[in-house]
Amino acid sequence: MLSFIAQRIVKGVIVLLAIVVLNFFLIRLAPGDPAVVMAGEAGASDQVFVAQLREKFGLDKPLPEQLYRYVKGIVTFDLGFSFRQQMPVSQLILERLPATLLLTLTAFAISLIFGILFGMLAARFAGTWADTAITVLALIFYATPLFWIALIAILVFSVWMDWLPSFGYETVGANYTGFAHVLDVGAHLIMPAMTIGFFFMATYTRMTRASMLEVKRLDFVKTARAKGVSDAVIQRRHILRNALLPVVTLAGLHSGTLIGGAVLTETVFAWPGIGRLMYDALIQRDYNLLLGVFVVCSAMVLIFNLITDLVYRAVDPRINYTS
């Protein structure tokens, strides 16, 4: 198993470098560069100003040289400097990554736990009112756009009820510490995490339900039942365990999009995460920062995929790593 992990890491690094090179060129296909954006924001510009900016960003160098410098930096774990934000890219990303991880992992956990739970219930009580209720709700959450859910949540829970804060990561200026701080961040976390989580929860609910109903009909379940194994054990060990494989596969794929896919939610809720950092960097053509975020997101996807593969084994020991 260790050699499997090592092999995957080597492959991952190669993929990562390919992503870097590809992204490097893709970004430069977009019209405009950071100098153009900054000169535009200044409201007044002359040639000297734009030329100075280009020199500062290193954009006056030929493209291959820029790429060479960048890749050289990446190899030594140096993500470069964001001239626009006047900070090293790695520092900017490290500052913002925890917020995104907190948000997306919470959302991911909520969606997996409740998705599987509701899916199990629906499958167990298939055809009853409980099944119908869960299925309909899942369909609604699946079909409703994220931003709409977010806006309605803000309207109801912030504006009308005044229960939850509508934006930010913590109450600014309150300087809470310890448990009060945890509660404060938690209150800020609820709405954005739910917004992301509901969509995936709906997916997992439907997937678990369908998968469980399929496994339920298989011969080994009938055998177990004939042998007189209790219903709870059949549900948990025979059906659920086998039904979970497709859910794990899907969740593994989603885990990657969760990291980068929080852009919209982070924007609506002013959550200081990496998704927004990426979006701002894109709008401002902050090449180094944008590439840096891409690299980190890609690395995350690779890591999550590896974790998914390991979870496979835990769920189903028959899966073999050597092949």
Place this chain on the structure above:
Amino acid sequence: MLKKIVAGLMLSCSISAAALAQEPKMGGVINAVIQPEPPSLMLAMIQNGPTQMVAGNIYEGLLRYSPKLEPQPGLAESWTISDDAKVYTFHLKKGVTWHDGKPFTSADVLFSIDMLKQTHARARGNMMQVEKVEAPDDYTVVFTLKQPFGPFIGIFEVGSMPMFPKHIYEGTDFKTNAANNAPIGTGPFMFKEWKKGAYIHLVKNPNYHVKGKPYIDEIYWQVIPDAAARSVAFETGKVDVLPGGSVENFEVPRISKLKNTCVTGAGWEFFSPLAWMWLNNRSGPTANKKFRQAVMYAVDREFAKDVIWNGYAKIATGPSSSTLKYYTADVLKYPYDPAKAKALLKEAGYKGEKVRLQPLPYGETWQRWGEAVKQNLQDVGINVEMIATDVAGSNQRIGDWDYDIAFSYLYQYGDPALGVGRNYVSSQIVKGQQFNNVEGYSNPEIDKLFADGAVATPDSKRKEIYEKAQKILVEDVPVAWQLELQFPTITHCQIKNLITTAIGVNDGFRDAWIDK
């Protein structure tokens, strides 16, 4: 009836309470929205709106300007102008210190000017008029001009010429100086913390050189990227100040009606943002003067003012805003007249060639405005294609002159020599710039008028020159002037005295106080 009496009583109570409460109160925290998040607070190198808005609390200029654009003391206590209008002597205020405790002296002024000449496009342009700057002693600075320059006294506000500490920046690489991330100025507030993506925290400068000021203890500039979320933050009381442009314009009427909400259009006198459409004078149908005039007649600017901008605007009559010096309304008028537009198009020999229209990618309001104009132009038979871009793409296209019609709005900096001439004189036609004369208008008469206007004395002569220039330009329509924009500042009413000068919120919160 009873209701009316009660309401009347309450009104009179609140009026007398307001009258009693004119004495500023100390203390309190102001939460304000900052949008978008500034790239940096280093005012010498970054000049965008949000940077100016936050950094205006930290740094200061030699002068401030009243809403009527009269110079007022800032870091300079007094000043004299020689009779030949060529020597400007500034007497600096004594006892001013930087946030790190070092004294502010004339050496800092000389250093700042040198630094700005390297990093600040507008300051570099302004300082071209100056032959030399000298500091005979620690508290005197003398500017000697090459020739009289009318608007010179108007270039010392904090955004145009901020002062920087020599002892921190001298001999360093300005771009990477550590102080860029923890700015040190002389202003009423000091930089405390910047949580990227969340907020910028400023605290009161206890040693501020104006005794008793500032009144506020702390300011939090909150970064909220979504426009709807910004309105909600104000509505739920989480922020108290929405600087101009923080919410979409169509939200302003609704928010203004919320209780305890005060709205003001003041504080934009120095900038006087004027919105227009660049018309490419070089090629395509827009190169024809008659076509450009047709555009002026075809666009329903009343509609844009009332519906798109909800009345928070004024119809522009020409290159100068009505708030600007030497403005004249005595120019050719272009009322909404589709029939006349059609006639002019016919005269111009327009055959239905495609015309590319580029709205400004600054949010919903601009998008809608672009669509309304598209409709107007199509109504008179112009074949319009909308171009969708983001900010970088739009800037690039305009700088490369790769457009037919493109929206923009420009600041005028209080004087036609600073903010108007640059858009029409041919020396400003430079490829790659996104401002100044990107339309490619070239008229020797206009070049001469703006050259003369900048240096003419006395003021009556300048007035004559600029009025003539306005008449010629309005006739030629190098760009299609649309609206004098107003970006209302929205606050909760307990915030008092926030806007006291011609640059509004950008001048910092030094006079603001909270009526608790």
